[in-house]
Amino acid sequence: MSNPYQALIVERHKHPLHAGRPTQFDAQGQGANPICGDAVRVYVSRAGMDVHYEAEGCAIMNASADLMADAVEGKTPEQVERLHRDFEKLVTTGEENHELGELNALAGLAGYSSRIRCATLPWSALAEALHHV
Amino acid sequence: MSNPYQALIVERHKHPLHAGRPTQFDAQGQGANPICGDAVRVYVSRAGMDVHYEAEGCAIMNASADLMADAVEGKTPEQVERLHRDFEKLVTTGEENHELGELNALAGLAGYSSRIRCATLPWSALAEALHHV
């Protein structure tokens, strides 16, 4: 199994680009894993898919949320749905997919089935938010 | 394990000497093993320890009941109790005991822990009967 803690993951965990609750947003969604206490809340602004989040959890979840916010910026809901699907595939199979760009940093999770949910939790929260938009 | 079906056992099973309900008796006791349907009823006449029985069960139980009736004839209750104890020891350890006489034919049971109860059932019924005398 390859390293799930690529430099990018640690970097985004320590210095996130999209963390924090925005003053204005159109919808929100949340995810929680009571087993480890991971919790995330995702905020979406309709205008050109602008995503922020508040996260309390492990480095994998925090970084995944931040990279997700990057990746979905300006995308349509359909494109986001597609990315979500591809991302799930990436973290379960470990097969990199160049369309996923920096998200590929999480491919190393594939060997750690109990950690995969850490990475996908922000995506579920985003899906919930989009459902409410 | 030695043979628990000595000729004497088969013989007594086929041709018992003490089977049947006597017309007169002072006390009775019974034993049953619902697992196999074995059932025995033992009748005691106070005068000089005269024992009869009705049995419905396997050859081991039937023969054991018949040999028991032989062995206890004319004994005191204390002597019967002692025989009972020695008999239990015989069938669990397999060590013959010349004081037990023909009862030693059941020593071969020792290897068959699930059959030991077949041999001791008449003795429990007798103990119950003596308790009532």
Next chain:
Amino acid sequence: MVGEAMSVALESFNVEAAREDFPILKELVHGKKLVFLDSGASAQKPRAVIDAMCHVMEAQYANVHRGLHYMSEKTSDAYEAVRGKVAAFINAASQDEIVFTRNATESINLIAYTWGRSALKPGDAVAVSEMEHHANLVPWQMLRDAHGTELRIVKITDSGEIDFDSLEQVFADGKVKLLSITHMSNVLGTYTPAERLAKFAHERGAKILLDGSQAIVHRAVDVQAIDADFYVFSGHKLYGPTGIGVLYAKREILEDMPPFMGGGDMIASVTYEKSTWAKPPFRFEAGTPAIIETIGLGAAIDYVNAIGLPAIAAHERMLTEHALATLGNLEGLKILGRAQDRGGVISFVMDGVHAHDIATLLDRQGIAVRAGHHCAEPLMGRLGVTSTARATFALYTTLEEIDALAKGLQRIRQIFA
């Protein structure tokens, strides 16, 4: 299976080769070759099962679920993979419909405690047949006594088959909400017509539970084709280890069932005031599961699949026919049950010889059969006996072993003549 398919299956199956897979079959008993005709109580284990269990303990073990390290991940994956294997083996729609228990007995009790006490109301009735194992009778008596449900008995015919007239009567007033019935009798060898019974129950608004403890070993089972609501069996009769059993239930039924035992792994979250339950199947698996045994069960299923249930069924049919013919000819011996559709479980009684004496005397010749009421006391009453002797066949049973049994019985007859 008939005709061509059967002979193909038979040809491809080599019992002598299969026997090599079972180390215990080389053992001597009282100096005689072991002839093990008690597989219906519990089957022997092939090398593949033994090896799989050893492998876990030697090279890949840790507690499952939530271990964030290699050994735990690998062990969890191996454990959960068996859920998929079991689902495929009985053709469940999803592996989430497979709950691991200790044995068939626990599976039935789990249903009685959870579904029975939530979906059934006092006054509702549960119907079982006259040929149930205690495991499929006592839990419903306990439910009756604790919860006020009724327990009804479906009669069997003299040939040992479900009496459909009796079934109609038992269902007539519409109170029966569960038909809980054996898929194959452990005393008479009878297969019950599972699909027909399921249709019958469903048309009358009842659910059906099939006790597959015996059936699963001898024929391919398809829970979707049967349309079973519940299906249960034990690993140890299927050439797998003890300590592991299976409960299959349709997803929507499991979803609505409250948990059975409380503890780790079955919760979503816990506070002192209130705990919320995990989804099925985990809701029903409290505490550290039988990890090593589950993986052993997976190996047993792989083993059976590799030989193929059609081949096993064909082999056992041949054995059964031979046994019925051979034992049926012995003087003073009576075989109980003569169902049209039957498998390799043969109970018999002998004039003037108690079943326990038969078992012990056969044992002295190395032949293992069971004797007693086979955990089916009420059936003994129905058959007018207190106990029977019983020979059961497995994939490793041979024609010669059946001949040895017949010869052994003849000898016993002589002793008691």
Next chain:
Amino acid sequence: MVGEAMSVALESFNVEAAREDFPILKELVHGKKLVFLDSGASAQKPRAVIDAMCHVMEAQYANVHRGLHYMSEKTSDAYEAVRGKVAAFINAASQDEIVFTRNATESINLIAYTWGRSALKPGDAVAVSEMEHHANLVPWQMLRDAHGTELRIVKITDSGEIDFDSLEQVFADGKVKLLSITHMSNVLGTYTPAERLAKFAHERGAKILLDGSQAIVHRAVDVQAIDADFYVFSGHKLYGPTGIGVLYAKREILEDMPPFMGGGDMIASVTYEKSTWAKPPFRFEAGTPAIIETIGLGAAIDYVNAIGLPAIAAHERMLTEHALATLGNLEGLKILGRAQDRGGVISFVMDGVHAHDIATLLDRQGIAVRAGHHCAEPLMGRLGVTSTARATFALYTTLEEIDALAKGLQRIRQIFA
């Protein structure tokens, strides 16, 4: 144990020799030597246990009880002999006080379902502590919700010990009829003063249940000296197989308990109208038991006895002292709990690093620790954390492994600095 006795025990114990008994310790993980510090979740198995289980399956297997043939007799004898071993191991007055279950979780649920629903009346209270595993909390919640008993929580002090003031309060109104409490915390490593607690409960007319899942592994337990009413543990933490657990209860309590599950082996007789129950312990063991696993547990107990719990306890005390000193010195790392009387279970948190990240990063160095709430969610709240990382020691743990852990934690700290 102190002074001379301890050094004698230590001298006679050779950890490197003991490690040879555990084949898995030779495995590599991610190319690194396996450092297994998750034995508190489940321990690894010595060769003797693996061999005992293989032996049953290879040479001496059949279903137990009532088989009237050699293989069944021998297997039954081996199975029942383990009851005696377990009784001796915990100094029970009789082997009839030993009931076999799947695991500690089932043992507690069995008590809650049977004793709880018969001996307890609605309005009676069950008291547990703030540091219980879910296995000793959820069953009492379920009993509360189904049966109307109350559930009370005994506080712990900031050092992680039972708060006797709180205990007094909880018992003040005389409603508590059961104190159900861990004998050793699986999170904080705290030993609870079992004898004192038993005396306390008994003086107030309550019974005591001790959850010995962790304690049994590290110290000799004497249920008579403690005067425990119930004592439970699992085989798999005691170097034995999964799928087998133990419930000890005093004979007079077991005698009065109704059965838990219904089925074969637990009955005296069965008719449709009424079944009568077998005597304890059989009344509580329905269906085919975990035969192979029980025999494996017997081998585990023999193994532990051969080394001796005093030697194991001394070794683990040395490890624990070393770990507390070494880890306690690491910057940014906080060890939770500092009970006077504690064993080799150490939970910790690290500033700015989530426990899950610690576990995964240690795993990449071959070091297995557990992270999460350890099935003790309410305790996490009490400690003000959502999860912890936890290292637990076994008889095969070495000082070098603890140093490897410390080094690994330092490296993690650097990554996240």
